[in-house]
Every structure is written in structure tokens, then in C-alpha cells.
Amino acid sequence: MPQPSAPRKTLGRPPRISREEVVTTARRIVDSEGVDRLTMRRLATEIGSTPMALYHHVRNKEELLVLLLDDYAARALHRPELPAQPRERIVVAAAAIHEALAACPWIVEVLTADDLMSASALWFVEQIVDGLVACGLTPERAIQGYRAIWYYTVGEIVVRATAARRRTDDDRPTYRERIFADLDPGELPRLAQAADHWAPLTAEDTYLDGLRAMVDGLLAAR
Amino acid sequence: MPQPSAPRKTLGRPPRISREEVVTTARRIVDSEGVDRLTMRRLATEIGSTPMALYHHVRNKEELLVLLLDDYAARALHRPELPAQPRERIVVAAAAIHEALAACPWIVEVLTADDLMSASALWFVEQIVDGLVACGLTPERAIQGYRAIWYYTVGEIVVRATAARRRTDDDRPTYRERIFADLDPGELPRLAQAADHWAPLTAEDTYLDGLRAMVDGLLAAR
DNA sequence: GCTATTTTCCTTACATGTATAAAAACTTGC
DNA sequence: GCAAGTTTTTATACATGTAAGGAAAATAGC
Structure with a gap:
């Protein structure tokens, strides 16, 4: 889980995807095809990654949905x-x-x-x-x-x-x-x-x- | 799905398990080990049958849970x-x-x-x-x-x-x-x-x- | 340059609900 | 007794979330 405050010059392997990208892509899927189509695998391929990689940016699918709700609320x-x-x-x-x-x-x-x-x-x-x-x-x-x-x-x-x-x-x-x-x-x-x-x-x-x-x-x- | 009113002398292969048995066994599992342990496979083996056989007595797991709630309400x-x-x-x-x-x-x-x-x-x-x-x-x-x-x-x-x-x-x-x-x-x-x-x-x-x-x-x- | 450390990512594997199709066990009509 | 029909049971298969462990890619200390 990435620290919100990481002043350091980033240690370790640099991330290829971000939590934001995960949420944004998930939102696109949900908006266009409905929440049923939002699976971790689908999201991963959509984003050009693997399912388990997502779990470094999102605790689990439920948290992803909470983040989506959050995002939705901010706009709606x-x-x-x-x-x-x-x-x-x-x-x-x-x-x-x-x-x-x-x-x-x-x-x-x-x-x-x-x-x-x-x-x-x-x-x-x-x-x-x-x-x-x-x-x-x-x-x-x-x-x-x-x-x-x-x-x-x-x-x-x-x-x-x-x-x-x-x-x-x-x-x-x-x-x-x-x-x-x-x-x-x-x-x-x-x-x-x-x-x-x-x-x-x-x-x-x-x-x-x-x-x-x-x-x-x-x-x-x- | 068994008809509630079946006056006939039962046609087709005779059932080996009943909806009631399914619910009762499910209740036992839930009571003793918690709802997390209630899986269709577990229930099936417990009852001496196969997972898919359950689906002839219960529409799906959600209905089974509703029946359990029903059963619980009747007692509690x-x-x-x-x-x-x-x-x-x-x-x-x-x-x-x-x-x-x-x-x-x-x-x-x-x-x-x-x-x-x-x-x-x-x-x-x-x-x-x-x-x-x-x-x-x-x-x-x-x-x-x-x-x-x-x-x-x-x-x-x-x-x-x-x-x-x-x-x-x-x-x-x-x-x-x-x-x-x-x-x-x-x-x-x-x-x-x-x-x-x-x-x-x-x-x-x-x-x-x-x-x-x-x-x-x-x-x-x- | 080399090793240790840290972070991210990938591969594999498993448990689960359930769709599908076939097999099994009956009754009915002949 | 046999074919047709009906209901229940079984076998197989798939999609899904995610746990476990290892590989990859960077920095830090030497």
C-alpha cells in the first residue's frame, strides 16, 4: 500500500500503475458496461497489468467499490x-x-x-x-x-x-x-x-x- | 422446484433429499460453525449428496439464506x-x-x-x-x-x-x-x-x- | 560493481457459486 | 415388457476473488 506521504526519493521497484489509474479505469468499465462487468481480471487486462498487481493499490474489491462510490459522490x-x-x-x-x-x-x-x-x-x-x-x-x-x-x-x-x-x-x-x-x-x-x-x-x-x-x-x- | 401441491403419486425419479433437510442441515452448520462455513459443497457432503443436487430444492444460495432467516425468525x-x-x-x-x-x-x-x-x-x-x-x-x-x-x-x-x-x-x-x-x-x-x-x-x-x-x-x- | 533491501509485479493455485448437459430412477400408456 | 415422459441426481466446467511465494526493478551501503 503506497504511503500517502512519501517524501523520499522512492525506494524499491517503481510502480507501473497507480491507484488512481485503477479507480479511473474501473469507473470507465462501470459506467459503460455496468458493475457486473467489473472484475479484477477484466480491470487488470484493461489496464495492461495482472489481477494481483491491483492488490498493491487497492486492498480488495470492496475497497475499490468504496473508492468508486467516493468518486461518484464527488461528481454527482x-x-x-x-x-x-x-x-x-x-x-x-x-x-x-x-x-x-x-x-x-x-x-x-x-x-x-x-x-x-x-x-x-x-x-x-x-x-x-x-x-x-x-x-x-x-x-x-x-x-x-x-x-x-x-x-x-x-x-x-x-x-x-x-x-x-x-x-x-x-x-x-x-x-x-x-x-x-x-x-x-x-x-x-x-x-x-x-x-x-x-x-x-x-x-x-x-x-x-x-x-x-x-x-x-x-x-x-x- | 417441487410443487407445493402435488396430489399425484409422484412422477419422475424420487428425491433423496428434501428442501427441509437442506435447510435443517444448513442451519446446523451455521449454528455450530458460523455462516462463513456454509458453502454449497460443504452442505452437500454433510447431507450426503452433491452440490448441484441442492439446486433442485433451493433456487440458489441466497434463497437458502432467506429460508434460514425465516427459520430463525420462527424460533427467535x-x-x-x-x-x-x-x-x-x-x-x-x-x-x-x-x-x-x-x-x-x-x-x-x-x-x-x-x-x-x-x-x-x-x-x-x-x-x-x-x-x-x-x-x-x-x-x-x-x-x-x-x-x-x-x-x-x-x-x-x-x-x-x-x-x-x-x-x-x-x-x-x-x-x-x-x-x-x-x-x-x-x-x-x-x-x-x-x-x-x-x-x-x-x-x-x-x-x-x-x-x-x-x-x-x-x-x-x- | 556488488550485495542487501525495498517495493512492485507476476505466476500459480485454491475455494466458491453455479451453468450445462448427461445419467439415473421413477410413472404412464401401450 | 417397452418406449416416452418426468423429475432428481451427478459430472464436468467456468468465472470469480484472492492467498502465497517468488521474480523483477529500483535504491543504499560498501
């Missing part, structure tokens, strides 16, 4: 005009992150990363935390609040993306469908009643509603 | 005494699901399943939806509310589990640590201020706080 996250009102500021900042991530289908495998992803997302995090503080939360509470929002956001994206993947994967009846088919209306009346319109309901995009609810709830807890 | 989800007050009922039901899932570390890979997982969890879902309706939400809103809670719950578990995995994987400095190390307090004051106690804060278990906030917010939206 444009800072919007934020409303002055703190509560709205929180909502808009979170929604901006959500929108960028949701537009990036391959992201799911990485999204489970620890909190705040890339450096370029930090500004949004700052806005959210600051908004929560401006609404009267203590700094600790504000951070916890941000995390709650982040959990909700990740959950929404991951669940929806997986559901979508499963749907295209296959056309046999889903587990869900079979379960809903034989619901006992005596024991589970609400679900039985909802059985028919469950699918359309879950297809709706209600991220914003949930987000607002979460923010309202966080602020009401003052 | 005990219906608690629910409070009479609807708001508290929602919280307790959701917390019960969360507790069971969080106690099951291998679950993450499956947790991204479409909404409501196993049949045995449906009762909890019913309680949540019913509680929301009892608090005045329309049935549609109640289902959306349940889904928001589910997203939050999945996000919490997935993010925390992945963070934990990454931590044990490696002891090199995290991405997060490096980012926090050089925060610009001018641009990101809240984060810079929080940099030191970010790690302990994120280690805290605040699921319940976020859950209450979400529920409060959902109910306030009436």
Missing part, C-alpha cells in the same frame, strides 16, 4: 440552494444525498459502509447536523439524529434496490406473494385487508414522507 | 406482551423485530430482502400497522409508515453490522478516521467539533431513540 453531489429554515435545510440536504445515491444502482453493495461515505458528502452531513442543532438539539443529539436519518436512507435504498433486483432476476412467484396469498384475515386483518394493494403501495416512492416524519420526530423530542 | 421471535396504548405497541413490536435480527450476525446478507421477511414476523407487522391505524392514520398511510420503520430498522442493522465487520477485518486506519483527521473547522464546524467523540457516539445503541422519533413523526403527520 451538487450542493443545492438550501432553505434558511433549519428544518427544511435538513430535509433538503438529506434528500439530495438520497437522490444521488438512489440514481446509482450499483451502489448497494457498498452502501452499507460506515456512516458518511465520501468526503464530498461531508458538507451535507454538516448541514444536517447544524440544522438539528439550530432547531435546539444538543450536538450529541444532533449527531444521533443524523445517524437515524442515515440509517433510514440506507435502508430505503438497499431494500428497494434488492427488491428490484429480485424482481428482474426471476418471474416465479415471490415469497411475499405466496405469503400474502394465504393470509388469515382473522388473525392478521390489517394485512389481509391490504394484501391487494400492498405491491403498488410498496412501489411508491415515499422516501420524503418518511424523512419528514423522522425529522419531525427528532425535533419533537427536544 | 416470541410475541411479547404488547402495551395497550397504540403508540407504545408500535414501538415494542418494532423493537422486538429489531432485537431478534440484531442478535443474528449472519443475517445482514439477507436482510435486504423485500419488506417483511418471514411469515412469523407478520404478526409484528400487523401490530405495527394496526397501531398506526389506531392512532388515526389511514390504512395506506399506516403501511407506508410501517415501511419507513422497516427501512430505518434494516438500515440500522446493516450499517452497524458492516461497520463491525470492517473493524475486525483490519486494523489499518479507517477511511473515516483519515477523513476526520483533516477536517476544516472553518467549513465544517459541527463535524470538526464532533470529530473526537464521533466514534464513541456511533458505537452507542440509539436504535430506540430513532425509532421513537420516527413513530412520533409519523403520528404527528396526521
Whole structure:
């Protein structure tokens, strides 16, 4: 792993490829052919090297994907005009992150990363935390609040993306469908009643509603 | 794939293993040696068969894991005494699901399943939806509310589990640590201020706080 | 120039999920 | 009993991530 700060005149065999080149090439593959086509071998040949050489610049494939997400965030996250009102500021900042991530289908495998992803997302995090503080939360509470929002956001994206993947994967009846088919209306009346319109309901995009609810709830807890 | 309803006197070569046997054996392996040791080959030899034979009883490994989760939920989800007050009922039901899932570390890979997982969890879902309706939400809103809670719950578990995995994987400095190390307090004051106690804060278990906030917010939206 | 050291790269090998195609073990219709 | 059809099982093969160990290419000390 190359040291970030190497003031020395470089010792050892000089590298022929760089971490940046690896990431850039990976990005090109993902952009043009989808994340499924990104294999270490493919990337290696594309870059004119061997698979194992990549592992000197990237810890493993997962780290490569995190770096890609990072790179993507830096390009896709444009800072919007934020409303002055703190509560709205929180909502808009979170929604901006959500929108960028949701537009990036391959992201799911990485999204489970620890909190705040890339450096370029930090500004949004700052806005959210600051908004929560401006609404009267203590700094600790504000951070916890941000995390709650982040959990909700990740959950929404991951669940929806997986559901979508499963749907295209296959056309046999889903587990869900079979379960809903034989619901006992005596024991589970609400679900039985909802059985028919469950699918359309879950297809709706209600991220914003949930987000607002979460923010309202966080602020009401003052 | 065996038909659920096969009234006929069974046609074709009689099966030597059953889906149930596959799941049961898989469960034994996971329970005793962890989910990492569950490979299709290992499972096959354990069961006295060949890897590809399993694929006649289970669509693929992911489905096997879903079935395992199902099985786990059926055993681990005990219906608690629910409070009479609807708001508290929602919280307790959701917390019960969360507790069971969080106690099951291998679950993450499956947790991204479409909404409501196993049949045995449906009762909890019913309680949540019913509680929301009892608090005045329309049935549609109640289902959306349940889904928001589910997203939050999945996000919490997935993010925390992945963070934990990454931590044990490696002891090199995290991405997060490096980012926090050089925060610009001018641009990101809240984060810079929080940099030191970010790690302990994120280690805290605040699921319940976020859950209450979400529920409060959902109910306030009436 | 020569050896030691350091860093990067390459070769080989393995475990894994699973696609494909053929074989095996049945029932049914004749 | 035999051909056709159906379902399960097996054998073989491939793509993938990556571990292990050695080769290559540079610098540093002599």
C-alpha cells in the first residue's frame, strides 16, 4: 500500500500503475458496461497489468467499490440552494444525498459502509447536523439524529434496490406473494385487508414522507 | 422446484433429499460453525449428496439464506406482551423485530430482502400497522409508515453490522478516521467539533431513540 | 560493481457459486 | 415388457476473488 506521504526519493521497484489509474479505469468499465462487468481480471487486462498487481493499490474489491462510490459522490453531489429554515435545510440536504445515491444502482453493495461515505458528502452531513442543532438539539443529539436519518436512507435504498433486483432476476412467484396469498384475515386483518394493494403501495416512492416524519420526530423530542 | 401441491403419486425419479433437510442441515452448520462455513459443497457432503443436487430444492444460495432467516425468525421471535396504548405497541413490536435480527450476525446478507421477511414476523407487522391505524392514520398511510420503520430498522442493522465487520477485518486506519483527521473547522464546524467523540457516539445503541422519533413523526403527520 | 533491501509485479493455485448437459430412477400408456 | 415422459441426481466446467511465494526493478551501503 503506497504511503500517502512519501517524501523520499522512492525506494524499491517503481510502480507501473497507480491507484488512481485503477479507480479511473474501473469507473470507465462501470459506467459503460455496468458493475457486473467489473472484475479484477477484466480491470487488470484493461489496464495492461495482472489481477494481483491491483492488490498493491487497492486492498480488495470492496475497497475499490468504496473508492468508486467516493468518486461518484464527488461528481454527482451538487450542493443545492438550501432553505434558511433549519428544518427544511435538513430535509433538503438529506434528500439530495438520497437522490444521488438512489440514481446509482450499483451502489448497494457498498452502501452499507460506515456512516458518511465520501468526503464530498461531508458538507451535507454538516448541514444536517447544524440544522438539528439550530432547531435546539444538543450536538450529541444532533449527531444521533443524523445517524437515524442515515440509517433510514440506507435502508430505503438497499431494500428497494434488492427488491428490484429480485424482481428482474426471476418471474416465479415471490415469497411475499405466496405469503400474502394465504393470509388469515382473522388473525392478521390489517394485512389481509391490504394484501391487494400492498405491491403498488410498496412501489411508491415515499422516501420524503418518511424523512419528514423522522425529522419531525427528532425535533419533537427536544 | 417441487410443487407445493402435488396430489399425484409422484412422477419422475424420487428425491433423496428434501428442501427441509437442506435447510435443517444448513442451519446446523451455521449454528455450530458460523455462516462463513456454509458453502454449497460443504452442505452437500454433510447431507450426503452433491452440490448441484441442492439446486433442485433451493433456487440458489441466497434463497437458502432467506429460508434460514425465516427459520430463525420462527424460533427467535416470541410475541411479547404488547402495551395497550397504540403508540407504545408500535414501538415494542418494532423493537422486538429489531432485537431478534440484531442478535443474528449472519443475517445482514439477507436482510435486504423485500419488506417483511418471514411469515412469523407478520404478526409484528400487523401490530405495527394496526397501531398506526389506531392512532388515526389511514390504512395506506399506516403501511407506508410501517415501511419507513422497516427501512430505518434494516438500515440500522446493516450499517452497524458492516461497520463491525470492517473493524475486525483490519486494523489499518479507517477511511473515516483519515477523513476526520483533516477536517476544516472553518467549513465544517459541527463535524470538526464532533470529530473526537464521533466514534464513541456511533458505537452507542440509539436504535430506540430513532425509532421513537420516527413513530412520533409519523403520528404527528396526521 | 556488488550485495542487501525495498517495493512492485507476476505466476500459480485454491475455494466458491453455479451453468450445462448427461445419467439415473421413477410413472404412464401401450 | 417397452418406449416416452418426468423429475432428481451427478459430472464436468467456468468465472470469480484472492492467498502465497517468488521474480523483477529500483535504491543504499560498501
